[in-house]
Amino acid sequence: MAVAEIVVVPLGTGSPSISEYVAQCLEILAKNERIKYQLTPMGTIVEGEVSDILRLVQEMHEVPFKNGALRVSTSLRLDERRDKELSMEGKVKAVLEKL
Template identity: 50%
Template sequence: MVIVEFVVVPLGEKSLSRYVAEIVKLLGTRGIKYQLTPMSTIIEVPTVEEAFEIIKEAHELMFKLGAQRVSTTVRIDDRRDRSVRMEDKVRSVMEKVHGG
């Protein structure tokens, strides 16, 4: 699995929640596993290619919603030695926090 964090920002907008809501709806219709954070969206997909396809769709969606300028940032965690899921990474940290 590939874990990807991305942020899509329609520049010049004071509130982004309506835009983020539309991205979350997009992920839901695509059946993508995601985690919404206060600052970004994290998705888990089988391939980098699929991640880029989804991010491109989210980026273009901002223009469809009326944005005139969009900035998108992407961060990718692609492991080839073993499969790691989002919850595995969080669990590993929390075990260390609690002395496990």
């Protein structure tokens, strides 16, 4: 189980707004029963198996193209531990406990 952040940004669309694309990415996630997710102001954080996350990246990367964008920059940051289970909740809890 890994925790990751995915950011999908269309380039050259003529509008500085990207929330419509992010909303459509969340709709893909809402139908995906294998991945938990959390929307943040700087990206979408997901929790799941690495292979499922990589498939999701490809699906989300397509969203702006389906909406007419000519160029898309997609970034993924993947965090995985093999000594213990990582979860979105657990990662935040581990920090808050040390404040």
